[in-house]
Amino acid sequence: MGTSTSSASPVSSPEPPAGTPDPSARPLSAPEASRRARTRRWLASWRRRDTRAAYAFISPWMVGFLALTAGPMAASFVLSFTNYDGIGATRSVGLENYRQLFEDPQVATSMANTLLFALMRVPLSMALALALALLLLRVGRAAGFFRTVFYLPVMTPSVAVGILFLLLFNGNVGLINTALGWVGVDGPSWTTDGAWVKPGLVLTTLWALGSTVVIYLAALRAVPQDLYEAAELDGAGRWQSFRHVTLPQISGAVFFTLVVNTIAALQTFDEAYTAFFGTSNAQTYSHEAALFYVVYLFQQAFQFMHMGYASAMSWLLFVIILVITVLQARLSRRFVYYEGETR
Structure with a gap:
């Protein structure tokens, strides 16, 4: 009985399924x-x-x-690290421009004027805009007409506003002092007295607060009416309803306008330059009180042709605005309420 032997066929290993990583491949690092x-x-x-x-x-x-x-x-x-003057060759000066910023007395003066102007203008403009928005909320159908009327001054060129400042606040023949004289008040010298220059400019810039009014009006209309009804049932008066219902509900709009108006106030230029530095009789006005930071920056760049120094000034202003905005954002966590947010 013979046995037949057959040659054994090699057994092939099964192929790995698709998508299986190759074990011979170099493993990838996490990044x-x-x-x-x-x-x-x-x-x-x-x-x-x-x-x-x-x-x-x-x-x-x-x-x-x-x-x-x-x-x-x-x-x-x-x-900002050069002595560029717009015409000649540019030479690097390192940190010289930034060192000079802290030694230039005009930089400190102009920054103090700007900060004081912002401290006067921003709260006053926001409070007045909120009051006008509350009035528009009660007008009813005529709110659209008055909203347009309040917003139109925003489209007025700022140069025209600067000229309007000279016409209205002239110490001798200005309309403001004339109206004050009707009630027996001797008006100040708005354009020559350094103590009244910035208050006069603040009152002039209030002409164009229509955009803030529109923002507040939209926020007020979005407040749910049932919250007022609940507050009234709890015995809350108008002031308590405004404080505990209205303000928290529009706090997001208030914070937005606070940031935007602060940045705009710190960059004030057109009205001040037109009224005090761009007129033919500019020497008769008080330059020191109206010398805002951006006005001095403009002088350094385009009047004295110190482009490198003006660039350093612009970056200093950028850092100051950034720091103020960050502080405002951090403080907003205490008073800004967003719908759906849990505290």
Whole structure:
């Protein structure tokens, strides 16, 4: 009985399923794996048509931001370390411009004038705008007409407002002092007395608070009426309802206008320069009290041609505004209420 032997066929190992990592491949580090994952997600989203359309729509803004904002900011930062005068060769001076900022008495004077102006203008404009918005809330159907009337001055050129300041606040023939004389009050010299220059400018800039009024009116209309009804049932009066219902509900709008108005006040230029530095008889007015920071920056850049020094001044103002805004944002956590937020 013979036995037949057959040659054994080699047994092939099964292939690994798809998607199984190759054991011979080098393991990826955690940062590299995360970077590759982000790249794959970005490529997947880029293939979507709506993403490409979104980039196409915002591309004009991106080009404008890079060309008109980011580019000039980067250039001014570089120029702040030079003695660039706009004409001759540029020479690096290191931190000399920034050191000079703390030795220039006009920088301290102009910054003090600007901060004092902001402290007077911002609270007054916000309080007056809120009062006007509360009045518009009670007008009813005519609110749309008055809202337009209050907003129209915002479209008035600031140069015209500066000239209007000279006409209204002239110490001798100005309308303000004439009206004060009717009630037996001897009006001050708004344009020549340093103590009254900034209050006069504050009153002039209140002409254009219509945008703040519109923001407050929209916020007031969004307050739920049932909250007022509940407060009334609890025996709350008008002031208590305003304090405990209205203010918390519009605190987001108040915070927004606080930040925006503060930044605008710290950058005040047009009205002050037109009234006190751009007139033919500018020497008759008090320059010291009206010398705001941006006015002095403008003089250094385009009157004295100290472009490098003016660039350093602009970056100092940027840092000051940034610090103030950050402080406002931190303090807002105590009084700003957002719907749906738990405390």
